[in-house]
Amino acid sequence: MPHDLNYYLATLAVYFLIYCVLTLGLNITFGMAGIFDFSYITFMAIGAYFAGVAVLPPSNVPGLQWILGLNLGFPIDLLIGALAAGVFGLLIGLVAIRRIRSDYLAMVLVAVWTITWSVTSTTIGLFNGQQGLIGVPQPFEAQLGVNPNDYVFVFIPIAAAALAILFAIAYCVERSPFGRALRATREDQDVAAAFGKRTVRLRLTAMVIGCVYAGVAGALTIEFLSAMSPNAWAIIETVIIFSALIVGGRGNVFGAVLGALLVRILIIEGTGLLPTLPDHPELIGATRNILIGLLVIVVLYFRPQGVIPERRRRYFESRKPAADPSSEVTKGG
Amino acid sequence: MAEPLLSVTDVVHAYGGVQAVNGCTFEVPEGVICGLIGPNGAGKTTLVDVVAGALHLQRGSVRYAGADVGGWPPDRLARAGLIRTFQLSREFRQLTVLENLLVAATGRIDESLVGALFRRRQIAVAERALVKEARGLLEIFGLDALRNDPAETLSGGQKRLLELARAVMAHPRLLLLDEPMAGINPALMGLLEAHIRRLNSEGITFLMVEHNLGVVDRMCEPVVVMAEGKALAVGSMADHRASDAVVTAYLGRGRPA
Secondary structure (H helix, E strand, O other): OOHHHHHHHHHHHHHHHHHHHHHHHHHHHHHHOOOOOOOHHHHHHHHHHHHHHHHOOOOOEOOEOEOOOOOOOOOHHHHHHHHHHHHHHHHHHHHHHHHOOHHHHHHHHHHHHHHHHHHHHHOHHHHOHHHOEOOOOOOOHHHHOOOHHHHHHHHHHHHHHHHHHHHHHHHHHHOOHHHHHHHHHHHOHHHHHHOOOOHHHHHHHHHHHHHHHHHHHHHHHHHHHOOEOHHHHOHHHHHHHHHHHHHHOOOOHHHHHHHHHHHHHHHHHHHHOOOOOOOOOOHHHHHHHHHHHHHHHHHHHHOOOOOOOOOOOOOOOOOOHHHOHHHHHHHHO | OOOOOEEEEEEEEEEOOEEEEEEEEEEEOOOOEEEEEOOOOOOHHHHHHHHOOOOOOOEEEEEEOOEEOOOOOHHHHHHOOEEEOOOOOOOOOOOEHHHHHHHHOOOOOOOOHHHHHHOHHHHHHHHHHHHHHHHHHHHHOOOHHHOOOEHHHOOHHHHHHHHHHHHHHOOOOEEEEEOOOOOOOHHHHHHHHHHHHHHHHOOOEEEEEOOOHHHHHHHOEOEEEEEOOEEEEEEOHHHHHOOHHHHHHHHOOOOOO
């Protein structure tokens, strides 16, 4: 295979792995706990920025400014990014989730994005304003001394390892009594409370887990691309992650992964291959959003639970009732 | 004399200017099936909501199991064994029938995130026991064949049964039933009645809002009559039928109740 194609596919693989982290996190916050976290992409950005300023040296050039500048390396920067996103999510949640429910909560979280985005893009001294952070060193870049064109092959195992851990956690959560309690609060908070659930604590935990996932995805993004700016986390990005999850199947870890594949790779990368028309530079972006919208409509119409719906778990029962003739009879009757 | 399991004293709850519950006082001794009857708008459901912590206690006091529980949130009351059902069935729609029961077993299985990640073996052991108990209950209520179906697919009557089975799974000490017989056919009514009697004989105390006076007559002693936000009278149905005040407020004249 020619090197260019290898490079392209490897880059796609990294985008896919990172996007899986995003959809898996939102699957816990929205898919399982039912929280309409319309500020989700904000926590990706927080993770990215904090990971960035953890790796970057202190800024000393006028017009190119950021806070901290800790000169740390991988993976501490990633942990700092995840922690920052989690703490920010906890603070937002403590105010919003404790006091507000469902629809209004979604509005408040949109406002959280708006405020964070405006402050970040207009405050130079925070994360270098509209231009954003650039030139963030990549993990092991200096130690390995690889050709920049081959670096993507170094990064795949890093992203894959992060995803493997986060997938395993999401998988355990989905199949645990904790996950079941989250789904119960999603269905009806009052009834869940009437059966002794600490619903605020459960929802807050789900929100923070999602934020940490988003933070990890953000940290991986800035580590891979070396840059992060407000253009990368417009509000539409949150909508697209929601779309991916709804298409793939909310409440199911495999649905989250499938959604990342369909939306991030098939549609977003697929439309990227369209020829650019000289007079219509916006065409690709518009096509992308139209296709995502169409996909959501089609899936909601024909398969409202998503392509891979939430698992209807059987507890301590054989998966294959056909193996047992007696249960075959009851099945028929 | 032992303190009653539940004492409601001068409880007040107003929605805006409407005094739904207006100085209501009565007691429920442990071990009884206490009926709560009264005309529509008498404040019965509001009272149940206040006792269960779903509505704020504006004035008065509620004592349960020897503690002043006025102002406790519903989840804390539930963990103390005070469980309620709802006037309209409110199942966890997309959870399976079996999961609806498992969720009710708060405190008997580790529901923390840390547990989900690091105590999976202990959880599996606890879960096996809970599933066994839940399936036993579903068997009794005739729902075991539907255990793996989403609760939203059940019929109205089956949802009523699920509502009661789920409440029992919570191991209640006091169970508040808000119109358990509403919209139920006579055969199912007999079945629910038998279940409630059996659970009562197993030690659960009931406070039951019910409009079907035949059911109340057969099952409940004492019976609290509410009217205009107050407990008008407490006694047996026979007492109430002999009382002018109760007959005027609720039972009506000229026909046998």
